[in-house]
Amino acid sequence: MELFKKPKSQYSAQQRLFCVTLHLHDQSLYNYLRNEIRLPIPEPRQLRQWLKTDCHNTGINSSVLEALLRKRQQYPEMYKRTCLIVDSVAISQHISYDSEKNELVGFVNFGKGANASVSQEVANEALMFLLVGLDGYWKVPVACFFIRTLTAQAQHQLILDVLHELADNSFETVAITMERNPLNEETCILLGCNFNDSKNLQTHFTLPNSNKNHYIIFDVTKEQQILSDMVEKTGIMLSPEGPVIWQYITDLMSLNKTTVKRACGNHNVESQLMDVKLMINKLGGNVANALNMLEGLKCERFIGSSATASFIKIVDRIFSILTSKIPWGQGDRSPINHINLQQKLCILQETEEYFLSLTTCNNIFVHQSERRQNILGILVNITSLKALLPDLLFKQNYIATQKFSMNHLKILTNRNPGDREKRPTAIQVKRALGHLLSQCGLWNTSEKKELLKNEMCFPSLSISCSYLYLPSPFQEDCVTLPDHIYSSNILDVMLQNSDMYIAGWIVREAFTQLTCNECRWALVTGETPQDFRSAYHLLQVKDCRCYFIPSNGTINHYVLSSLGPSDIFNLKQHIVETDLVTDNHYFQLIRMITSIFYKFRKAYITKVTQARLYRAQVKQILSKPINN
Structure with missing residues (x-):
């Protein structure tokens, strides 16, 4: 009680930390102290403040929300319905000095008003x-929070705080995605879900004083691996x-040329089985097709594999x-x-009915056996999507x-090879968030590359890529220039302009x-051309006896941090369609061109670098260079 003798408007750092910590770890006690004991502690809305x-500091990022609200004024539907993805990362207990902000980083931190550096408690998640x-x-x-030993109660309360903030700004968060583990399952139960009855799962919850459902969806990639491991162990x-x-x-993966020829006679199936042996996902459609093919060829080891192939096809679908x-x-x-x-x-x-019908060798339903946890995630996802999809398609x-x-x-959590x-x-997490915000075009970093060295790094985020040959959209109407016509005026232009x-x-x-x-x-024109024959900034490519003359945005030199709002590629509406995202085509196009040029x-x-190093090691005596 002595801690709260001051007026509400003068909460100290210790008072704010106490309130936030109690709010996260025991909401019922917090309400009791506030409503019954009449302790002058703030209401939940002030706690969220x-x-x-x-910028890229720890807490609920108000700068991002303001930027999204500005975008929503122009495109209401595009910036309304959302999915919130939640994940925790274990971090080393290490205190670092941030010279840019002139502060120590590594303590428990819930935001500007709840920095735990006053208590010297070091975060580990x-x-x-x-x-x-x-x-x-x-x-x-x-949002991002640095926490000491994350509990289900704390995670549950932080999710509610973020959802309340999004709801206050009129964002419709229809789904929450997370990995399935005991901590997250307990969090879902605290939120209001019920996973006890596999046939009647409750996979949604609502905020207080709200009738909007928020559906839980577990990580699909991990659920696929869990299901594969279950079949292998069972x-x-x-x-x-x-x-x-x-x-x-297992027999399919161990097949070799000799075994295939002996089992299948003269049938040429080696090429069809080659892709299967290289597959990481053993419950893929190609595996099912290979099993059906081998059973059809009367291979002794694969007689009766049709049920297994059917199971794999259902899982793959x-x-x-x-x-x-x-x-x-x-x-x-x-x-x-x-x-x-x-x-x-x-x-x-x-x-859903198929998975509920699976049984063990003892004729016990899998969803009622000790293996229930292995199929719970996929059942939760199916239940959520069955309710969510019809509602969403009314609006998009x-x-x-x-x-x-x-x-x-x-x-965000991908790291350099060798540092995993x-x-x-x-x-490092803080700077990675700043780097991610710069990918979104929300924050232009001025930090040197050395600061990011050996830290959390992002893979090269590129626009949907394919290493297969893609036909040029300009190839049909292009002006071809045969090789070795050195008198060509176009070739003269290129020789004079490298x-x-x-x-x-x-x-x-x-x-x-x-x-x-x-x-x-x-990359070749400012707008979609009607006739490429009249596009003088096109020159056909040498590889196909032709060249491209690119647009000015490709030739000129720009620094990413100084681009600002400039549309150097003249993408116009396309920037809006991919703005504020980690797959922002505008910024990725610049990175791609820079990477290829490098x-x-x-x-x-x-x-040039080696020449400079060599010159630095040469001493000049009079006019004769002498090597060291």
Whole structure:
């Protein structure tokens, strides 16, 4: 009581830390002290103000929310419905000095108003929140907290605080994605979910004084691995079609040329089995096709494998639906829309019934046995999607289920090869968040590259790439220039302007990776051309007896931190469609061009560097150089 004798407007750092800590770890006690004992502690709304921060600091990032609100004024539907992805990362207990902010980083920190450096308690976990737009092409980190020994109660309360903040700003958060582990399952139960009855799962919860449901979705990639491990450890399960036997998959992976020829006679099946042996996912569709083929060829070791193949096909189909990504996908990987909604819902229902019908060798249902935890995640995801998809399609044209993927946030925790076993420090997480915000175009970093060395790093975020040859959209109407016509005026122009030649080569390399037509057009012309024959900034590519003359944005030199709002590629509306995201096409296009140019000039850069080092080691005596 002595701690709170001052007026409410004069809360000290110790008082704020006490209130936030009590709020996170025991909300019932906090309410008792406030309502029954009449302790002058703040209401929840004021506590959330203490959890806020700006820029790339720890807490709920108010700068990001303000930027999203400005975007929503222009495009209301694109910045309204969202999915919140939650993940925790173990960090090393290490205190670092941030020279830029002139502060120590590594203590427990919940935001600007609740920094625990006054208590000298060192954090060992970072809890991160990423917001993904369901009807737009954007994703951005909205909160990060440094915590000492994360508990389910603390995580539950922080999720509620973030959801309240999003709801106060009129964001409709329809789903929460997280990995499935005991801590997160307990958190879901505290939020209001119920996973006790596999046939009647409650996978949603609501905020107090709200009627909007928030659905839980577990990490699809991890659930796929858990299911594969269960089948391998169990060995045999019973399905409606017959026994599902892991040994068939093991035998398939161990096949060699001699075994195949002996088992299949003269049938040429080696090429069809080659892809199967290289597959990491042993429950993929190719594995099922290979088992059916070998059984059809009367291979003795694979007689009776049809039930196993059927199980694999069902698993592959459901995970294909749960990971649909591109709008033009086909089959099971196509996004859910008004046309195929009923078909997808039927598949979800059939798959749920199939998993509930699986039994062990002792005729005990798997969902009632000790293996129940292995299929719980997929049942939760199916239940959530069955309720969520029809409601979402009333408000948008299609749904790509990849929007609910944990992969969006796992980008942040990827590290350099060789450093994966080391836990990152708090300052490394903080700088990685700043780097991610710069990827989103929200924060232009001025830190030197040396500061990021050996820290958490991001893989090269590129626009949807394919290493297969992609046909040029300009190839049909291009003006061809045969080789070795040295009298050509166009060739003279290139000989006099080497920058144009080099930039054209770089654009050609970029075309082999870019699948976004708007970005490909931006490298050669400001707008979508009607007739490429009249486009003088196009020169055909040497590789196909032709060259490209790229747009000015490719030739000119820019520094990423000084770009600001400039649209150097003249992408216009396309920037808006991919703004405020980690896959921002505008910033990624700059990075791609820079990366290709560096690789092209790497040999020259190495040569110049070595020449400078050599000159530095040479002493000049009079006019004669003498080596050391």
